[in-house]
Amino acid sequence: MKYLAMFPAGADRVVIQVLEGNNATIVRSDESSVLFTTPKELSADQLLFANNVFEILVVTKRKSIDGSVEKLVQALGDNSIPRSGTFRTMCHFDGRLAPMSPASRRTLERALARRGAKFTPRGGGSEFWVIGRRDWPDVVLGRRMDLGRKGKGAKGALSPQIAWLLASLSSPTPSDVVFDPFAGSGAILEARARWKYRELVYNDAEHNDASAKLRLRNLRSFHIDVLAGAPPVKNVNKIITDPPWGEYEEVGMPYADFTSKWWQSTASCRSPGGGSLVVLVNRTNESALIEALSRLDVEIERSAPLLINGHPAAAVCGSWPARS
Numbered sequence: 001m002k003y004l005a006m007f008p009a010g011a012d013r014v015v016i017q018v019l020e021g022n023n024a025t026i027v028r029s030d031e032s033s034v035l036f037t038t039p040k041e042l043s044a045d046q047l048l049f050a051n052n053v054f055e056i057l058v059v060t061k062r063k064s065i066d067g068s069v070e071k072l073v074q075a076l077g078d079n080s081i082p083r084s085g086t087f088r089t090m091c092h093f094d095g096r097l098a099p100m101s102p103a104s105r106r107t108l109e110r111a112l113a114r115r116g117a118k119f120t121p122r123g124g125g126s127e128f129w130v131i132g133r134r135d136w137p138d139v140v141l142g143r144r145m146d147l148g149r150k151g152k153g154a155k156g157a158l159s160p161q162i163a164w165l166l167a168s169l170s171s172p173t174p175s176d177v178v179f180d181p182f183a184g185s186g187a188i189l190e191a192r193a194r195w196k197y198r199e200l201v202y203n204d205a206e207h208n209d210a211s212a213k214l215r216l217r218n219l220r221s222f223h224i225d226v227l228a229g230a231p232p233v234k235n236v237n238k239i240i241t242d243p244p245w246g247e248y249e250e251v252g253m254p255y256a257d258f259t260s261k262w263w264q265s266t267a268s269c270r271s272p273g274g275g276s277l278v279v280l281v282n283r284t285n286e287s288a289l290i291e292a293l294s295r296l297d298v299e300i301e302r303s304a305p306l307l308i309n310g311h312p313a314a315a316v317c318g319s320w321p322a323r324s
């Protein structure tokens, strides 16, 4: 199967890591799109990092928009054409919606309707997109997948796509006890709940009603300042979190001290059998966080750059050892 996915700009390194971890082969990528193949069909649940995903029907050499449409129509096999329902067409070139000429649009619509589907300009049915990315030598015709998205997340919350990427980086397993000490809206735990788990632990110093809204199975919630103490939980083997960045929310001390403090004060929560962590940090504090954790018991395994609403950040992944 071949797919093109569009995702939040700047998440390419993390997206590629996650896709390759799921047996995908990357054909091409840029800072906000990736063309890839998979041995098996993917479900919407495996594509939650993306804003839009297209199942690819045809790939041809890129020409002008109208020249590309002509080539795509020539190469379009019957098997990929819908037999029923309604559809409309879109064209997205170099990062924005772009018009096809009326003649090209009609040619494409006729080709897609030749097995019984009906064109409708209103939408509501399938969408077939002609997509050309700047600097890619090819263009694609793809059917947009329905990712079943609900509305936007809470204000200040991570987007569901980024939260899902962070959860993926933790290599979820069904026996995980997952802890987010700075959970805010709970977006990370909500994303993690897409996979099986044993228990989810929410904590945020703010007394908000976010955790009550989460409605997740086996969720325990606390409102504790983790610089001062730890929630009364044990056996956490995964920590996935997005601590304050010290930009919008002051942390009141050098970032390395802040990091050491919360890591040490939550030691009692962590499994003596070892575990792993994924921490989102702004790029300015990335090295302070890595140095602080490395001085303690954490082995840093990798750090992948990300942009969060245009702000440079990194997803830092590491592990703590089993206690002997």
Ligand SMILES: C[S@@+](CC[C@H](N)C(=O)[O-])C[C@H]1O[C@@H](n2cnc3c(N)ncnc32)[C@H](O)[C@@H]1O
Pocket: 156, 157, 158, 181, 182, 183, 184, 185, 186, 187, 188, 203, 204, 205, 206, 224, 225, 226, 227, 241, 242, 243, 244, 245
């Ligand atoms: C960057 S936000 C996390 C946003 C979250 N990932 C989301 O998607 O909503 C950091 C959170 O840490 C909480 N926080 C700040 N200092 C804290 C502390 N000392 N102990 C526990 N929570 C704290 C803040 O209330 C805030 O909700």
